[in-house]
Amino acid sequence: MILRLWNSTPIALQMPLLAGVSVFLAAVATTQLATVTLGREALRDAARLGAVYLDGLSSALAEPLRRGDAAALRAAMQAAMTFQEGIRERRLEVALPDAGGLVVIGTEPHAMHPSPRSLGRPDIAWEASPDGRSAWVQRAFALPDGRTAILAAELDFSEAVERRERLARWLLGLDVALAAMAGLVAALLARRALAPLLAVVGVIGRAGGGDFTLAATAAVPAGTEVARLMSALDLMMARLDEREQLARRLAERDRAAELGELAATVAHEVRNPLAGMLTTIDSARRFGDDAQVRVESLDLLERGLRQIQHVVDETLLAYRGTVELRRLEQADIDDVLRLLAPEAAIRRVLLHHEGSLPEPFATDAIPVRQALLNLLLNAIQATPRGGAVRLRIGGEADGRLLIEVEDQGAGMPEAQRRHLEGAEASGSGLGLSVVMRELARLDGEIGVDTQPGRATRITIRLPPRRDLAP
The missing domain is CATH 3.30.565.10 (Histidine kinase-like ATPase, C-terminal domain)
Structure with missing residues (x-):
């Protein structure tokens, strides 16, 4: 049904519509691809930022860990949670090598996104949550006696994600508006480019009905291919008009000859x-x-x-x-x-x-x-x-x-x-x-x-x- 309707649509409407839709889809797809690429780059930046955060946190916790002072360790972790600038922590975990040695500061762990350490994966350095609003950064910390402690921090990116989503929606609206304008301009340009062809089609259609009126070439720039085409078309129409007049005269002569032969x-x-x-x-x-x-x-x-x-x-x-x-x-x-x-x-x-x-x-x-x-x-x-x-x-x-x-x-x-x-x-x-x-x-x-x-x-x-x- 749709294909039959499209095939019955005049080419004067098909070509501008195809040009406009193609430009619109290309513009929207390009912008959305750029947005997705920027989002992925933002995740990689967040991973690098998490590593930098662990570097600073390791420095703050190094001395209490060397002394084995749990109270000082908790105080340092509390100070890190209190001082939030640029990065917000939801939860800090320090797993000591002692049996049951675990120091935790912050909110309760998310049931759907616990720390990788608690799942038996101490080697994971970065793991984002399913909704992308938080991520775990994790690192092993070597103690002076050769033992290893594990530092894990759940970082909150919800504000950054919300800002990015608002920006993406705003960019999508702007992209659709600009793409629609570009598509409209492309359709108008395609229509203008088709004008000489449509003029040729019109002249040929009139010639099929016996009208050999010359094509209008005033709006066609001189020296272009279209101008040469219209000039050749005018010459063809003039020759066809002459041939049609000659054919009519010959037909009249043949008719007279037939009547004379009929009488004879x-x-x-x-x-x-x-x-x-x-x-x-x-x-x-x-x-x-x-x-x-x-x-x-x-x-x-x-x-x-x-x-x-x-x-x-x-x-x-x-x-x-x-x-x-x-x-x-x-x-x-x-x-x-x-x-x-x-x-x-x-x-x-x-x-x-x-x-x-x-x-x-x-x-x-x-x-x-x-x-x-x-x-x-x-x-x-x-x-x-x-x-x-x-x-x-x-x-x-x-x-x-x-x-x-x-x-x-x-x-x-x-x-x-x-x-x-x-x-x-x-x-x-x-x-x-x-x-x-x-x-x-x-x-x-x-x-x-x-x-x-x-x-x-x-x-x-x-x-x-x-x-x-x-």
């Missing part, structure tokens, strides 16, 4: 059935008295007009980006042959049809129909008088549809053959090259077998489409 293609596609319709009208005028001729002429006119209507509808659908798909039927093949029959009769070319579609084939009928219309019309125009154009339709073993158009012309130029096989033309009309490209989108294979001076055979192989399967 529609005119080409409408001209094909018009030729057959004009021939039908001429036949009706010449043989209008024959009822059968009139019926056939009206049928051909109706199919021609429907073909023109179909071309117009499909052009609108293609232009709007929506095309209605339907399967290829034998009626589509028959319509194409009927529309081209007048043109073939005028040129005295025989249209020979082999094979048929016993059932609808699962492919888009519109581009296939237009391809046949154009291929057969080109074949009729390329075939000399008295020649023949053959159309073969049938299925293959792998389920594909095979369509072959063969003429008896003088062959197809190589450039035209590559153009037909590659569908290199661009545009959105319904011309021959565009129809070939649509067939390629149906995963169809287009092959051309031609040589100069010989017949040309164009082969189309189409696989069935699953979305059109019955």
Whole structure:
């Protein structure tokens, strides 16, 4: 949850916050480390001070110990307890080598912190209490007869500890305040350092939305890396603006070219059935008295007009980006042959049809129909008088549809053959090259077998489409 919230925080807030928190924690940690170090040094100073205290105490007790005068020893210890300047004693113990020889002056021993001597540890020189408010200092004292006495003193450091604790609390508050100020300054400096980067991000964001406004560089010091970056960014924005304007002009030109090609293609596609319709009208005028001729002429006119209507509808659908798909039927093949029959009769070319579609084939009928219309019309125009154009339709073993158009012309130029096989033309009309490209989108294979001076055979192989399967 926290990590997701942090990742969603803008970098303009993350970086100053990280800088401020880092400086704050570093300042507090450094000061507290210094305080702990000073406290440890104070303990070592106290140990050294305890040793010095024992030196003075040993001097004061040396003479009574040499004489073995217990009363004088007690009086000297009492005088040491009475005179307190700098060091306060809680308890003094002198353990004499005699059995039970122990002289004690001061308060009762603390139950949780007795003298090391009483615990059987005569070699301990310094031992602080658990709360750090007192400590035992201890030393062995050699007597003239070779025996050893042990001096032990419990020193009270409670006032010094309280002063140190008050000082530590005061330093902690001051440290937190100063660290907070330093963190705030660091956050402001980080924010200021990020300002050029944020400006770059803002400019790039506007560029993504199409706004190529130049970045503001007035507040950036000249000659710095940031100034050079902003200058390069301004140059990039200017180039992008120029490129965007050029792209718009090119798009307008392409649009005009597409519209021109669309108009030319529609005119080409409408001209094909018009030729057959004009021939039908001429036949009706010449043989209008024959009822059968009139019926056939009206049928051909109706199919021609429907073909023109179909071309117009499909052009609108293609232009709007929506095309209605339907399967290829034998009626589509028959319509194409009927529309081209007048043109073939005028040129005295025989249209020979082999094979048929016993059932609808699962492919888009519109581009296939237009391809046949154009291929057969080109074949009729390329075939000399008295020649023949053959159309073969049938299925293959792998389920594909095979369509072959063969003429008896003088062959197809190589450039035209590559153009037909590659569908290199661009545009959105319904011309021959565009129809070939649509067939390629149906995963169809287009092959051309031609040589100069010989017949040309164009082969189309189409696989069935699953979305059109019955």
